[in-house]
Amino acid sequence: MTTMQLIPESLRKLWNEWELRGMVLASLALQIILILIGNWRKHSTSNKLRILLWLSYLSADSVATVALGILSSNQEESQGDSVNPKVVITAFWAPFLLLHLGGPDTITAYSLEDNELWLRHLLGLFVQVVVALYVAFRAWSSKELNFLAIPMFIVGMIKFGERTWVLRSASSEHFRDSMLHDPDPGPNYARYMEEYCSKRAQGFRVNSVELGGDNSLVDAVVDGTQNVAILDKAYDFFETFKLLCADLILSFHDIVHSHSFLENTNSDQAFEVIEFELGFMYDAFYTKSVLVSSGLGCILRGITVSITLSVFIAFLFSKKQAYSGVDVIITYILLIGAIVLESYAVALLLSSDRTRLWLNKQKNMVARLMVLLRSAVSSVPLGYNKRWSNTLAQYNLITFCLKAKPTKCISVQKFLFIYQLLEKYRYKELVDIPTELKELIFEQLQEKSRIGSNVEASKRKQVCxxxxxxxxxxxxxxxxxxxxxxxxxxxxxxxxxxxxxxxxxxxxxxxxxxxxxxxxxxxxxxxxxxxxxxxxxxxxxxxxxxxxxxxxxxxxxxxxxxxxxxxxxxxxxxxxxxxxxxxxxxxxxxxxxxxxxxxxxxxxxxxxxxxxxxxxxxxxxxxxxxxxxxxxxxxxxxxxxxxxxxxxxxxxxxGGELLTHVWLLMAHLGLTEQFQISEGHARAKLIVE
Structure with a gap:
């Protein structure tokens, strides 16, 4: 009785009528927000954007999961031909929720910690797929929509599976394992010493001569690097220096190539290479870029796009008289939303650096057509061309202590225990990084690397x-x-x-x-x-x-x-x-x-x-x-x-940090502690006289 008085009957009926519809539309809206601004954080330092993205990322999975739960609880109607048409059309929404749980290509993980939770997502994949299949099974009545749901289930499972696979690949353990080479026992020491002792026992004079290569960093030859595109060079370096992100050691010869390139370039080109590399690094840890730009990814994306378009056309010409007009409109919104999101994802893929890199290496007619298509797509501002904020955060102690900026609602801030946090952010400023500062940093690091290359190998790390x-x-x-x-x-x-x-x-x-x-x-x-x-x-x-x-x-x-x-x-x-x-x-x-x-x-x-x-x-x-x-x-x-x-x-x-660019630039110059400074390719040869 109390509940009836607190919540009017009309409001309860409205809630029951729109609870599921609202959750499904909210799930789609969150996907739109994520795909539109998910990639902006690569080059944006806006706190408002971060908060919006954080709320959307955390809410997206929860809303889709709750919507699936509501769908499963609504499947209490009888089965067979007497299944309520409303149950049939709402069950058709289940695969779309799986698609939403797969997330957009622009953001798979909000932070690095999300990659470590890939097992939780794998469990969620099995549970949510089972729930969605249960919903479809309970609503099965051999209607057209029941059959149209089957291909959409394939799309939903592909998208959800993609996200789980990408999270697993970016987790620290698997990322490290993916870069480990096969175990290398090295030259056969026992056999070498057996031959050595045998020859010496026979009365021969035996000498062991060590054969090595030229290990000079400064005198390394640049093999045509001046004529290689910056993007190609950046990706080449990324494939080598991503070892740093797995706490692995760079070899001496890994450094030679990059050091030689940087010794013969200017600060603008050097920082541009680093910018591209860090863009690839961001994609590897926070997006589906590595998967969707691969051959398998392109095939999967082609499957999902073609299936979604086919289902939309089939639904367009199907009989819909038995279903509620509102539910039909929501179904159209879900289908069109899926098509638009997939199309936008394809456009982002075409305008990405990885696609540009691949097209530069292709000479066939298909590649030329894709180049034209990519040029058309790149002319549209998708927020993909900018790779980092190119700004320098500023914080001044004396300005902070002078309290020159007035504080608003100080009592409310102190009551909510956010005064000190907001006080810090109020005195943070952003400025564009001047070219002169980049030149100064690059010149000093080059000089530091020359000093490091001229000292003994055991003392090079001391320079760092x-x-x-x-x-x-x-x-x-x-x-x-x-x-x-x-x-x-x-x-x-x-x-x-x-x-x-x-x-x-x-x-x-x-x-x-x-x-x-x-x-x-x-x-x-x-x-x-x-x-x-x-x-x-x-x-x-x-x-x-x-x-x-x-x-x-x-x-x-x-x-x-x-x-x-x-x-x-x-x-x-x-x-x-x-x-x-x-x-x-x-x-x-x-x-x-x-x-x-x-x-x-x-x-x-x-x-x-x-x-x-x-x-x-x-x-x-x-x-x-x-x-x-x-x-x-x-x-x-x-x-x-x-x-x-x-x-x-x-x-x-x-938005990126100058400190990160300096870190990677130093690694290219050999100024890193993750650097094997001993000679790794020494060989010994027996000289028998």
């Missing part, structure tokens, strides 16, 4: 471990500034140099207000703010440490200082001037102890030491900023090399 001290040593500043690198943890170095860079920047602006900051000055500021963004927003990409604690303590001390000087919500220039005015003749640790992990005034000491390079050593302002920019590049390269591949792969679905 440099995090600014090599630049200090080269500039003969290790004695004065080495404490900021060698005597502190890496996150502390980032904080010290970040604040010091800001202080030097605004000090120079005050001193030379009429001059434009140099390129090295601007690059240093960009890299400084980017490394601070990684420390605050992406600490999993940096070496383990207490960076979050140091950041909070430093912010607390900075805010206290700014409040005391009454400069809260003022500009950064004034705040930096006040900080530089503080006398730091006595070490802050001697006054404050080590309870607080703040590095604010240690950074002031560093800033004053950097400024004194001009007066004490006679450096020009340009040379000082060149020095600072080189320190930041070395710190960036160290962070890139220390980050695990899973951290880089996770960021691919968030």
């Amino acid at each position: 471990a440099r995090r600014g001290d090599q630049v200090l040593q080269k500039a003969h500043c290790l004695k004065e500034l080495g404490w900021t690198i060698n005597e502190v943890e890496f996150d502390q170095s980032i904080l010290l140099w970040h604040i010091a860079t800001d202080l030097c920047y605004y000090s120079d602006v005050n001193r030379n207000s009429n001059s434009v900051p140099s390129e090295n000055c601007e690059d240093s500021k960009l890299l400084s703010n980017y490394m601070m963004y990684l420390l605050v927003m992406c600490p999993f990409m940096l070496p383990n440490g207490i960076g979050q604690i140091r950041f909070r303590d430093t912010c607390a001390e900075a805010e206290e200082f700014f409040k005391e000087k009454k400069i809260m919500k003022s500009g950064e220039r004034k705040a930096c001037t006040k900080l530089l005015d503080v006398c730091t003749d006595i070490l802050p640790s001697k006054v404050k102890g080590d309870r607080s992990k703040s590095v604010l005034f240690d950074a002031c000491r560093l800033a004053k030491a950097l400024q004194s390079l001009e007066s004490d050593r006679g450096w020009s302002n340009e040379r000082k900023w060149e020095f600072v920019s080189h320190v930041w590049v070395e710190m960036l390269s160290y962070a890139a090399n220390q980050c695990r591949w899973s951290g880089h792969a996770q960021q691919l679905r968030r």
Whole structure:
């Protein structure tokens, strides 16, 4: 009685009438959202897009599963010729729900963890197929729709099976196994030594001579790489360097080819190759691209498209008088929706880099026709041509501490315990990566690789471990500034140099207000703010440490200082001037102890030491900023090399990171710890005299 009063009878009837219809239409709507924006996250850094995609991805499977459950519970009518026509047409929707559970080609996994759950999806495949077959069996009455459901079941199972297979292939265990070669026992040592001892016992003079090849990185010959298309080169490199994503070791000869190519190219081409490679990597972990672009995938896609079109035409000419007009319209929507989604998926496949790569190698008439078709498809903005955001996230500690941006609804945010999270995001900014910064990074990494190739093999990995001290040593500043690198943890170095860079920047602006900051000055500021963004927003990409604690303590001390000087919500220039005015003749640790992990005034000491390079050593302002920019590049390269591949792969679905591009670029140059630096092809030959 209470339920009847709370829920009106008319509303209950409306719910019972539209419950299944609403769930089926909602399932289709979620598929449309996923296929349209699933691939955008490769090049978009929008948090709103991520939230929408996350909600759609999590809801899609649940909605389709619930709809199948409702369908199965509605099959309580009698069987045979007396089956209710409404039951027959709604049972025809079951294979469409299987198709939806298969998901679109543009997104199979939201995160890497989803690939590890492929067994759960396999179980779901069996369960949902059984439920859908049960629904079809209970509704069987030898009607036209019953027979039309059979081919649609084939389409649904193919799509669901594709997704499960792709998730399995991208899981860490199977991805690694797919790249392992057959076991190689190497040359027969026992037989070699048996022959050696036999000849020596016979009185012969036996010498063992080792035969090896040329292992020079710098002098490797480039075999026509300048004439090879960037895309072809990128895919060739991807097939080799995807070993990094499975924690496998690159061989010496894997590095030679890529190193030679990069030594004879410019920064634009180098970063373009990396961009293509990371696009292939994204496709491998988050989409069906690897499957659908294969021969088997093309066959399966041809089957699903042709079957769906045939069923649509058959339904168009079938007798539908016995069914509800609303249900018929929904069936048309499902069929047309399936056709449109499949057509869109085919268009994406035609415009993909993998298809372009395949067409470049084909010379037959079919390939030429596909090239024309691809050109037509590529002219339509499908969101596939952009491969990453090409932006640099910026986060500035002093700006954050000044609280220059007003907070809205602060009480509500604190009540929901999201104030600190939103406060961080409010001070995050995005800027386009300038070409000059890419040139600076590429030149420094090339120089670093040359240094690495000229040292002993056992010491090459030590070059990768440099995090600014090599630049200090080269500039003969290790004695004065080495404490900021060698005597502190890496996150502390980032904080010290970040604040010091800001202080030097605004000090120079005050001193030379009429001059434009140099390129090295601007690059240093960009890299400084980017490394601070990684420390605050992406600490999993940096070496383990207490960076979050140091950041909070430093912010607390900075805010206290700014409040005391009454400069809260003022500009950064004034705040930096006040900080530089503080006398730091006595070490802050001697006054404050080590309870607080703040590095604010240690950074002031560093800033004053950097400024004194001009007066004490006679450096020009340009040379000082060149020095600072080189320190930041070395710190960036160290962070890139220390980050695990899973951290880089996770960021691919968030628009990409410059750090990931630097990581892969370093690997191409041999600046990686996943590099077998010993000679792997040595052979020994017996010389008998």
